[in-house]
Amino acid sequence: MIYLAAAYGVIWLAVFVLVFSMHRKQSQLNDELSILEEMIREQD
Numbered sequence: 001m002i003y004l005a006a007a008y009g010v011i012w013l014a015v016f017v018l019v020f021s022m023h024r025k026q027s028q029l030n031d032e033l034s035i036l037e038e039m040i041r042e043q044d
């Protein structure tokens with residue numbers, strides 16, 4: 001039973017790391033998109 005609890009914990013940890021990683025990447029992409037949009041506005 002201890003292995004089941006350990007596996008459950010590892011799965012949730014992996015899910016947390018994946019979601020956190022995706023959130024960071026999405027934030028970086030949003031920042032980059034804002035910069036590109038500003039560059040386009042300046043050219044017009």
